[in-house]
Amino acid sequence: MSAERLQAFGEINLSKQVLQALSEMGFEEPSPIQKEAIPVAMDGVDLIGQAQTGTGKTAAFGIPICEKVNPKFQAVQALILTPTRELAVQVSEEISKIGKYRHIKPLPIYGGQSIDRQIRALRFGSQVVVGTPGRVLDHLNRGTLKLQYVKMVVLDEADEMLDMGFVEDIETILRQVPPEERQMMLFSATMPIEIKKLAQNYMHQPKSVAVSRDELTVPLIEQVFYETREKIKVDALCRIIDMEDIGQAIIFCRTKRGVDELVAALEARGYFADALHGDLSQQQRDRVMKKFRDGKVELLVATDVAARGLDIDNVTHVINFDIPQDPESYVHRIGRTGRAGRKGQAITLVSSREYRQLRLIERLIKTRIVRKELPTLADVSE
Ligand code: ADP
Numbered sequence: 084m085s086a087e088r089l090q091a092f093g094e095i096n097l098s099k100q101v102l103q104a105l106s107e108m109g110f111e112e113p114s115p116i117q118k119e120a121i122p123v124a125m126d127g128v129d130l131i132g133q134a135q136t137g138t139g140k141t142a143a144f145g146i147p148i149c150e151k152v153n154p155k156f157q158a159v160q161a162l163i164l165t166p167t168r169e170l171a172v173q174v175s176e177e178i179s180k181i182g183k184y185r186h187i188k189p190l191p192i193y194g195g196q197s198i199d200r201q202i203r204a205l206r207f208g209s210q211v212v213v214g215t216p217g218r219v220l221d222h223l224n225r226g227t228l229k230l231q232y233v234k235m236v237v238l239d240e241a242d243e244m245l246d247m248g249f250v251e252d253i254e255t256i257l258r259q260v261p262p263e264e265r266q267m268m269l270f271s272a273t274m275p276i277e278i279k280k281l282a283q284n285y286m287h288q289p290k291s292v293a294v295s296r297d298e299l300t301v302p303l304i305e306q307v308f309y310e311t312r313e314k315i316k317v318d319a320l321c322r323i324i325d326m327e328d329i330g331q332a333i334i335f336c337r338t339k340r341g342v343d344e345l346v347a348a349l350e351a352r353g354y355f356a357d358a359l360h361g362d363l364s365q366q367q368r369d370r371v372m373k374k375f376r377d378g379k380v381e382l383l384v385a386t387d388v389a390a391r392g393l394d395i396d397n398v399t400h401v402i403n404f405d406i407p408q409d410p411e412s413y414v415h416r417i418g419r420t421g422r423a424g425r426k427g428q429a430i431t432l433v434s435s436r437e438y439r440q441l442r443l444i445e446r447l448i449k450t451r452i453v454r455k456e457l458p459t460l461a462d463v464s465e
């Protein structure tokens with residue numbers, strides 16, 4: 084533990100305004116990654132933060148940003164890049180809460196929303212811009228976004244952005260931020276080599292903070308798997324849903340088509356489910372997300388991409404209908420439940436062909452996933 088690790092938000096030099104906002108948000112004490120990252124970020128040092136989803140990375144960079152930008156200066160001073168539109172909105176909302184009493188109004192800019200509206204909003208002047216790399220680049224090319232006064236850049240969910248092929252966009256954007264003043268922060272659940280390279284090329288003697296590998300999946304998430312045959316997978320899923328005390332669940336499928344098919348199959352069996360994937364229009368996605376957030380839908384069936392980084396409070400279960408091909412994405416998926424200290428369950432359906440993947444996941448998370456037997460029909464009908 085380093086000396087500068089803080090115990091309570093009050094112990095670091097935060098403004099009254101930010102402390103007040105945090106207290107209203109119900110943040111009583113900093114999470115482990117926040118304890119490590121905030122003092123470093125406040126010192127103006129470049130930072131690499133590694134912690135799994137749901138550990139509070141947003142506030143880890145959001146708090147220093149709210150403290151450091153000047154609300155009276157009408158220019159973009161902080162730029163945050165996120166992999167998806169949903170995440171841009173979510174991060175922007177959290178920063179707006181943290182910065183409420185410092186009068187910091189972040190602006191989310193992302194594809195799928197009217198560019199004219201964004202251009203007007205940018206002209207109006209926002210100190211903090213949260214955007215997806217593609218749309219940010221678009222604005223830079225149009226000259227409607229200028230980065231010459233940016234002093235803080237955050238790459239949020241950097242591994243996801245890389246996976247999505249944004250690395251060149253990110254580099255183009257970074258080259259437009261004056262290097263002398265630039266403080267960079269990079270957050271990621273995993274640290275593949277490409278991220279390390281990006282850090283090497285664009286960061287200045289970065290300090291790494293990490294929540295250790297052992298803490299990579301929170302113990303609050305109970306992890307189990309059921310063996311099932313491909314043919315009876317939907318029925319197995321339904322039995323599990325009936326058995327479990329589900330508040331809200333996110334069910335992951337490998338493909339968009341798989342998502343649509345599963346939603347149809349669930350509906351045919353009398354379950355209410357909604358689909359979330361990349362073929363939906365932004366409006367449709369927003370509508371589905373709102374319904375889910377408002378608790379009007381019990382089951383959200385999604386692809387990995389669509390569910391990236393989403394922070395939904397009441398998800399009690401994450402169900403891997405299709406086991407993730409990439410072990411890292413297991414960590415991302417199950418991070419959708421057990422948020423902020425709540426209990427969650429992660430359930431994976433595994434066919435005999437998929438044991439290899441299961442073992443790879445177990446090796447990555449250094450945890451044995453507990454095998455459970457499928458409930459019989461008698462169990463369910465009780
Ligand atoms: P990550 O980016 O690491 O996936 P988030 O920043 O989305 O995690 O935080 C996950 C949830 O925990 C959010 O609902 C957030 O508001 C909440 N949270 C973050 N920090 C704290 C804290 N110190 N105290 C209480 N809740 C927190």
Ligand code: MG
Nearest residue numbers: 140141239392
């Ligand atoms: Mg995050």
